[in-house]
Amino acid sequence: MQMHEWLEQEDLLRKKGDSIVGGYPYGFMDDGAKKDIRRSILKAVAIPGYQVPYGSREMPIARGWGTGGIQITLSLITPDDILKVIDQGCDGSVNAVNIKKFIQAVADVQITNDTLAATVVQTRHRIPEEAMSAGQILVLQVPYPEALREVEASEAETRRMHAEADYSRMWLYLYEDIVNYGEITISYRYPVTVNGRYIMDPSPIPRWDVPKLHMAETLFLFGAGREKRIYAIPPHTTVEPLEFEDHTFRVEDFSGKSCARCGATDTFLDEVIENAGGDRVHYCSDSGYCDKRSA
Amino acid sequence: MEPLIRIRGLSKRFGNGCNRCLSATGPEFETNMCPHCGSVVACNDVSFDLFKNEALGIVGESGSGKSTLVRLLHFEWDATDGSMEIQRNAGLDTMPELFADGDLYSRNLLGLSPFQKRQVRNALMGIVYQNPFLGLRMNVSSGGNIAERLLGAGWRNIGKMRKRAAELLEKTEIPLDRMDEPPKNFSGGMQQRVQIAKALSNNPLILYLDEVTTGLDLSVQARVLDLIRTLQSEYKLSLLVVSHDLGVINLLCQRTMVMKYGRVVEAGLTDQILQDPQHKYTQLLVASQL
Numbered sequence: 001m002q003m004h005e006w007l008e009q010e011d012l013l014r015k016k017g018d019s020i021v022g023g024y025p026y027g028f029m030d031d032g033a034k035k036d037i038r039r040s041i042l043k044a045v046a047i048p049g050y051q052v053p054y055g056s057r058e059m060p061i062a063r064g065w066g067t068g069g070i071q072i073t074l075s076l077i078t079p080d081d082i083l084k085v086i087d088q089g090c091d092g093s094v095n096a097v098n099i100k101k102f103i104q105a106v107a108d109v110q111i112t113n114d115t116l117a118a119t120v121v122q123t124r125h126r127i128p129e130e131a132m133s134a135g136q137i138l139v140l141q142v143p144y145p146e147a148l149r150e151v152e153a154s155e156a157e158t159r160r161m162h163a164e165a166d167y168s169r170m171w172l173y174l175y176e177d178i179v180n181y182g183e184i185t186i187s188y189r190y191p192v193t194v195n196g197r198y199i200m201d202p203s204p205i206p207r208w209d210v211p212k213l214h215m216a217e218t219l220f221l222f223g224a225g226r227e228k229r230i231y232a233i234p235p236h237t238t239v240e241p242l243e244f245e246d247h248t249f250r251v252e253d254f255s256g257k258s259c260a261r262c263g264a265t266d267t268f269l270d271e272v273i274e275n276a277g278g279d280r281v282h283y284c285s286d287s288g289y290c291d292k293r294s295a
Numbered sequence: 296m297e298p299l300i301r302i303r304g305l306s307k308r309f310g311n312g313c314n315r316c317l318s319a320t321g322p323e324f325e326t327n328m329c330p331h332c333g334s335v336v337a338c339n340d341v342s343f344d345l346f347k348n349e350a351l352g353i354v355g356e357s358g359s360g361k362s363t364l365v366r367l368l369h370f371e372w373d374a375t376d377g378s379m380e381i382q383r384n385a386g387l388d389t390m391p392e393l394f395a396d397g398d399l400y401s402r403n404l405l406g407l408s409p410f411q412k413r414q415v416r417n418a419l420m421g422i423v424y425q426n427p428f429l430g431l432r433m434n435v436s437s438g439g440n441i442a443e444r445l446l447g448a449g450w451r452n453i454g455k456m457r458k459r460a461a462e463l464l465e466k467t468e469i470p471l472d473r474m475d476e477p478p479k480n481f482s483g484g485m486q487q488r489v490q491i492a493k494a495l496s497n498n499p500l501i502l503y504l505d506e507v508t509t510g511l512d513l514s515v516q517a518r519v520l521d522l523i524r525t526l527q528s529e530y531k532l533s534l535l536v537v538s539h540d541l542g543v544i545n546l547l548c549q550r551t552m553v554m555k556y557g558r559v560v561e562a563g564l565t566d567q568i569l570q571d572p573q574h575k576y577t578q579l580l581v582a583s584q585l
Contacts, residue, residue, distance in 0.1 A: 160409075164413055168443050171443075172439055172443045175443075175453065175456070176435055180475075243451075246452055
C-alpha cells in the first residue's frame with residue numbers, strides 16, 4: 001500500500017469512528033514495541049547521559065531521517081497531546097511536515113506551531129527559543145549518539161571509556177584544537193558532561209542551544225533510530241559543556257545582527273542570501289517564535 | 296625500611312590451563328608451554344619487593360616473561376594469580392578506600408575495578424615502552440601527548456598544562472620550539488625522550504622501563520640512560536628496569552632478578568649476580584655478555 005492510499009483509508013476509518021488505521025494499532029507501533037521503548041526511556045532518565053541500547057523498529061521513513069525521535073514520540077503520545085515538530089527550528093520544512101502528517105495520521109493528535117502550547121515537541125537540530133516548562137517533553141533526533149566517536153572508532157572501546165569515565169582523549173582533542181587554531185572549533189554537536197558523569201552528544205544543536213539543557217524544567221529525550229540508542233536529560237540536571245579554565249565555552253556571536261522579519265536580536269539567526277546581488281540578511285531560525293513576534 | 300610495593304605470587308597463564316601446567320613448564324623443562332594442554336605459562340609465582348628510589352632490574356631472554364610482568368603491574372593485562380600491595384604513605388591519599396584500618400599495606404591492587412586501577416595508575420605509575428608507538432600518539436603534538444596524562448588526572452587549564460609540558464620536555468632535552476610537533480616527525484631517540492617526559496608528567500612514584508634503549512644507537516643509548524639516572528635521583532623514582540642487556544642493568548640497577556621461562560631463577564645484588572652468577576642460565580648470560 002502506498003502512503004497516500006494508507007492515509008486516505010485512515011481518513012475513511014476515522015470518519016467511521018474507528019481508531020485503528022490501516023490495520024495498525026494506535027501510534028503505529030504495537031504495544032510490545034512501545035513498552036520496550038518506554039522502558040529504555042525510563043532507564044535513560046534514571047542514568048542521565050547514558051546511551052541505552054534498544055530495538056529500533058522499522059518506520060515508514062528511512063533510518064537517519066528522524067526515526068529515533070519518531071519512535072520516542074509515538075511511544076509517548078496520547079490523543080490529548082498537542083504536537084509540534086521542527087526541523088532546524090522551522091515548522092514548515094519538508095522533514096518536519098512529513099513527520100507531523102504521519103504522527104497525526106497514526107495518533108490523531110492536535111498540531112501546533114506554538115512552542116508553549118505543545119505538550120510534546122519533536123526537533124531536529126534545534127531547541128526552541130522560548131523556555132519550555134515542566135509539563136512539556138522535548139524529543140531530539142540524533143544522527144550520531146556517540147560523543148567519543150570523533151576520537152575512537154571502536155564501539156567496544158568507547159563503551160569501555162564511558163564505563164571507566166576515561167575521557168582524557170576527548171579532552172586531548174579539545175587541547176589540540178586550541179593549540180592548532182587558538183580555540184575549540186566544534187560548532188555543533190558540542191560535547192557536554194551530564195550530571196558530572198557521562199560525556200554526551202547533545203545532537204547537532206548549535207552551541208547557542210547548549211546552555212538551555214542545563215538545569216532545565218523540561219525533560220529532554222534523545223533518540224537515534226539508525227544507531228539504536230536512547231538517552232535523556234531529566235529536568236534539573238547539570239549539563240556542562242567541556243571547557244578549560246582559560247578557554248571557556250562560548251555561544252555564537254550575533255552582535256550587530258537582527259532578524260529581518262521580526263527584529264529579534266536575542267535569537268539564533270540563520271544567514272540567508274536574499275537575492276542575486278548576494279545581499280545577506282538574517283532571519284530567526286525558530287520560525288514559530290518569529291511568527292509569534294511578527295504577528 | 297618497608298618496601299613501597301610488595302608483589303607476591305604473580306602469575307599469568309594464556310590458555311585454559313590444566314593441573315599439570317605448573318609441573319611441566321619452567322627452566323628445568325626448557326619451555327613455558329604446557330605439553331598437556333598447550334597453555335602458555337608466561338609468568339609464574341613471581342614475588343619481590345620494590346623500595347622507594349631504588350632501581351630493580353629484570354633480565355632474561357626473549358619470552359622469559361619480563362615484559363608480561365610489567366604489563367601485569369601496569370594493569371594492562373589481568374593476572375591469573377598473585378597480589379600487588381602498596382604502602383599507605385606512598386601517595387594514594389585520594390583513595391583511602393584501598394586501605395583497611397590500621398594496615399600499612401593496601402588491598403590487592405590487582406583485584407580492583409578497571410576504574411580504580413586507572414586511578415591508581417594515574418596517581419602512581421609511568422611507563423616507557425621499547426616501541427614509542429605503544430606509548431605515544433604519533434599524530435598528536437608532543438605537548439598534547441604529555442597533556443593527555445595531565446587531562447586524565449583532572450587538569451583543566453591549558454596554560455598550566457603547557458607550562459608543565461615545556462618543563463618536562465626541557466628536562467628531556469627536546470627543543471621547546473618543537474613542542475607542538477607530533478612525535479612522528481622525530482628521530483627514535485627523541486621519541487624515546489618524549490615518551491619519558493610523558494611518563495613523568497603525573498609525578499609518578501614508580502616508573503616501568505621496558506627495554507627503553509633497545510634499538511637506539513650507542514651514543515643515544517648512553518644519553519637516554521644518563522637522563523633516566525638524573526631523573527631518578529631528582530624525582531626519587533622507583534624504577535623497574537626490564538632489559539635483556541646486562542650493560543643497561545649494570546648501569547641503572549642496584550638489585551636484579553633473572554627470569555627464564557616465566558620463573559625467577561636468581562635474584563640479588565646486581566654486582567653479585569654479574570660477578571658470581573649461581574644459576575646455570577645466569578652464568579651463560581654473563582659469559583656471553585662479557
